[in-house]
Amino acid sequence: MAIKPLGDRVLIEPISDKEEKIGNIFIPDTAKEKPHEGTVIEVGTGKVTDDGKVVPMQLKKGQRVLYGKYSGTEIKESGKDYLIIKESDVLAIIE
Numbered sequence: 001m002a003i004k005p006l007g008d009r010v011l012i013e014p015i016s017d018k019e020e021k022i023g024n025i026f027i028p029d030t031a032k033e034k035p036h037e038g039t040v041i042e043v044g045t046g047k048v049t050d051d052g053k054v055v056p057m058q059l060k061k062g063q064r065v066l067y068g069k070y071s072g073t074e075i076k077e078s079g080k081d082y083l084i085i086k087e088s089d090v091l092a093i094i095e
Helices: none
Strands: 009-014 037-043 064-067 073-077 080-086 090-094
Touching: 009 064
Parallel strands: none
Antiparallel strands: 009 037, 009 080, 037 064, 064 090, 073 080
C-alpha cells in the first residue's frame, strides 16, 4: 500500500454493498447511501498535542469499524475505493 495516513488519520476500505435490485429496477450507485462500515487498512502515528507529545492511536490494522455518514475524504488507489478519516470520526469498533 502506497498510502500512509499522517497524524491521527486512518485509511479505511469501505465494505461495499451488493448491487440492489427492486423488482426489475436497478438502484444506481448515486441513489445508494454511502456505507458506514469498513476495514482499517493503515493508521497514522497519532495526534500531536500542543506540548509536542504524541497520543498513540487506539485503532489497529484489520479492525472493522463504523464511521460517520459524511466523514473523511474519498480516494481511489489501484482501482479500489478508500476513505481517509480522523480517528475521532470513527464511532465504534465491530468485534
